[in-house]
Amino acid sequence: MTDTHVLSVAQQVGSRAMTWLHAAHRDGLGRIPDNTVVDLATPNDAYKPLGEIALVASVVLRDGVAGPAGTRAARELLDYAWEEVREGDLLYERQLRHVTMSDPLELYGHFARAGYRHPALEELLESISRLRAAHATEIQANRRLAVANARRLVGLSHQPDWDALAARTWLGATPEPWAVEWEIAYQITHTVFHLTDWGAHPDGLPEPMRDHVRDWLPVWLDVWLEIGQWDLALELLIVDACIGEPATGRQGWDALAAVQHDDGLVPREANEAVSSDRDESFREHQHTAVVAVLAGDVTLARALGTGAAAA
Amino acid sequence: MPFAETSLRDDYAAAVERVAGRTLDALRGGGGAAALVDPDTAVPRPLLAAVRLLGADLLSPQLLTGAGPDGPAAALLAEARRALPAPAPPSREAALVIGWQDWAAGQVLARTPYGEAVPPPAPLPGPDELGWQAWSVRMAQLSVLALPGLDGPVHDTARARVLALARGTVRSMMRRDLTTAARLARWLGWAAAEGRPLPLDVGPVLDRIRLAGDGSARTGLELAVARLLLDRSRPSTAERNQAP
Amino acid sequence: MLTQFRTETASASPSATLAEAETLASLMVEDEAVVSDAPTYLPEAAGAALLLGLLLASPKPPKEKPTR
Numbered sequence: 017m018t019d020t021h022v023l024s025v026a027q028q029v030g031s032r033a034m035t036w037l038h039a040a041h042r043d044g045l046g047r048i049p050d051n052t053v054v055d056l057a058t059p060n061d062a063y064k065p066l067g068e069i070a071l072v073a074s075v076v077l078r079d080g081v082a083g084p085a086g087t088r089a090a091r092e093l094l095d096y097a098w099e100e101v102r103e104g105d106l107l108y109e110r111q112l113r114h115v116t117m118s119d120p121l122e123l124y125g126h127f128a129r130a131g132y133r134h135p136a137l138e139e140l141l142e143s144i145s146r147l148r149a150a151h152a153t154e155i156q157a158n159r160r161l162a163v164a165n166a167r168r169l170v171g172l173s174h175q176p177d178w179d180a181l182a183a184r185t186w187l188g189a190t191p192e193p194w195a196v197e198w199e200i201a202y203q204i205t206h207t208v209f210h211l212t213d214w215g216a217h218p219d220g221l222p223e224p225m226r227d228h229v230r231d232w233l234p235v236w237l238d239v240w241l242e243i244g245q246w247d248l249a250l251e252l253l254i255v256d257a258c259i260g261e262p263a264t265g266r267q268g269w270d271a272l273a274a275v276q277h278d279d280g281l282v283p284r285e286a287n288e289a290v291s292s293d294r295d296e297s298f299r300e301h302q303h304t305a306v307v308a309v310l311a312g313d314v315t316l317a318r319a320l321g322t323g324a325a326a327a
Numbered sequence: 328m329p330f331a332e333t334s335l336r337d338d339y340a341a342a343v344e345r346v347a348g349r350t351l352d353a354l355r356g357g358g359g360a361a362a363l364v365d366p367d368t369a370v371p372r373p374l375l376a377a378v379r380l381l382g383a384d385l386l387s388p389q390l391l392t393g394a395g396p397d398g399p400a401a402a403l404l405a406e407a408r409r410a411l412p413a414p415a416p417p418s419r420e421a422a423l424v425i426g427w428q429d430w431a432a433g434q435v436l437a438r439t440p441y442g443e444a445v446p447p448p449a450p451l452p453g454p455d456e457l458g459w460q461a462w463s464v465r466m467a468q469l470s471v472l473a474l475p476g477l478d479g480p481v482h483d484t485a486r487a488r489v490l491a492l493a494r495g496t497v498r499s500m501m502r503r504d505l506t507t508a509a510r511l512a513r514w515l516g517w518a519a520a521e522g523r524p525l526p527l528d529v530g531p532v533l534d535r536i537r538l539a540g541d542g543s544a545r546t547g548l549e550l551a552v553a554r555l556l557l558d559r560s561r562p563s564t565a566e567r568n569q570a571p
Numbered sequence: 572m573l574t575q576f577r578t579e580t581a582s583a584s585p586s587a588t589l590a591e592a593e594t595l596a597s598l599m600v601e602d603e604a605v606v607s608d609a610p611t612y613l614p615e616a617a618g619a620a621l622l623l624g625l626l627l628a629s630p631k632p633p634k635e636k637p638t639r
Binding site for chain 2: 602
């Protein structure tokens with residue numbers, strides 16, 4: 017059982033991060049430039065962050081534990097992101113042009129999770145997922161899981177072999193836990209996110225992988241908290257909430273609550289000054305805000321879900 | 328001119344390397360620590376300090392390899408405990424650690440004609456009180472207790488909390504503190520010799536530290552003891568794994 | 572017959588004996604490394620991340636590897 021102190025701190029960190037994220041988008045930060053076409057020049061500048069907005073907002077709405085203000089903020093963010101991708105048309109045009117590109121599908125999956133639909137895009141995605149080419153793209157194993165989860169969210173007929181996909185990841189090999197590098201840690205977190213769809217299916221993580229995560233997650237969290245990798249620490253806390261009973265305690269949440277700013281910003285890492293320029297500060301810390309909201313949300317959802325199941 | 332204390336520390340550290348190197352030789356079937364001393368001359372104090380510091384490990388060849396009794400090594404250890412001033416630890420916690428190290432030395436000396444057992448000091452807090460991180464650092468400081476034939480409350484906690492030891496080992500590996508990692512891996516080897524299932528594959532850890540660690544004889548001694556303990560749990564693999 | 576050793580006499584000065592006692596204790600109770608050298612973002616690994624293209628909900632790298 018999660019201790020109530022953890023739940024209250026998680027709730028506080030997550031809701032304050034949501035306030036920061038919502039205020040930034042309300043004030044027009046992170047918009048896709050008006051003249052954007054399907055061949056995005058710099059997808060990481062606005063397009064990818066919009067996908068993250070759709071992700072966090074749709075998971076918050078799905079879990080329904082955010083309270084009235086958080087729920088309203090999530091709804092507004094999702095409406096805003098849907099508008100930015102021209103109600104799916106931008107994704108449709110990009111996918112129509114690029115058969116094997118997976119990002120339109122991945123973004124759309126988050127909208128679909130919350131019921132924002134684009135029938136022509138779905139027909140296109142269904143057709144593409146029947147191509148051998150769609151499954152032959154040489155991408156990392158955890159990225160393949162991202163695509164499979166997006167297909168699951170959209171409800172495409174293609175049924176992946178989840179166990180085979182999972183087995184090909186870093187975690188699937190249950191390697192020496194001390195060999196995990198910084199980038200590998202992010203691959204691990206994403207493997208868990210996609211297999212469990214951000215905590216919706218804790219059993220989606222095969223048991224040997226879950227045992228491995230439960231054994232070593234406290235170490236990874238401790239090691240990266242010590243050097244102030246707050247963004248990664250938050251992703252590890254999401255993982256902890258996606259695998260059933262938590263394997264870590266108060267350490268991570270207390271540390272993150274202590275570094276969160278009054279306006280809700282959570283610094284990406286300790287060894288980096290937060291810019292006083294709001295645009296720059298938003299660009300640098302929006303990902304950390306997204307993972308902070310998600311970490312708070314799935315931690316609460318898991319604990320409340322467990323409570324309901326036990327009752 | 329260097330500060331006196333710095334040079335004393337350097338003298339002791341150099342002596343520790345010599346004594347650990349000799350003990351390592353003995354573990355591999357060579358001569359013991361007593362070969363360091365000419366019986367007709369006075370034992371230099373830094374060397375005696377090194378013997379005091381390595382404590383029970385001086386007799387690890389007898390405990391681990393079935394080597395015959397090493398009277399001179401036991402006599403040196405007894406002399407070190409008699410002649411040197413009692414260590415002056417900076418904190419109560421450090422005093423407890425030293426107390427347990429001395430207990431271990433007393434236990435192994437009691438099997439020789441050179442000493443007798445000392446009563447166990449106060450118990451140490453476990454991982455539930457300290458957290459697995461601080462507890463494992465403490466256990467690294469007590470690695471000399473991870474020897475066959477020594478048993479007590481520290482060992483009971485180690486037996487019961489193998490996962491915490493393994494987490495401490497991985498944590499130290501990732502902090503690239505391979506000296507602490509070696510001492511914790513030795514506890515895992517001990518747990519394996521006790522028949523406890525290990526959540527971590529210790530062989531690759533020992534190999535990694537051997538290749539990427541400080542290369543000191545003292546760390547080498549920890550690794551060699553860990554390897555011998557590990558081999559006790561898997562006699563069939565003893566031939567395949569050469570001692571580090 | 573039991574082996575016996577003769578030890579160098581300690582310095583007559585009490586401060587020298589205290590230094591021995593303190594040095595001995597500090598070496599007997601070595602603490603772990605004060606500063607962690609845990610893995611962080613490596614610029615040389617960034618090329619691989621760029622090749623992956625769009626990594627949803629993965630972080631942008633810090634501007635540079637933090638120095639300690």
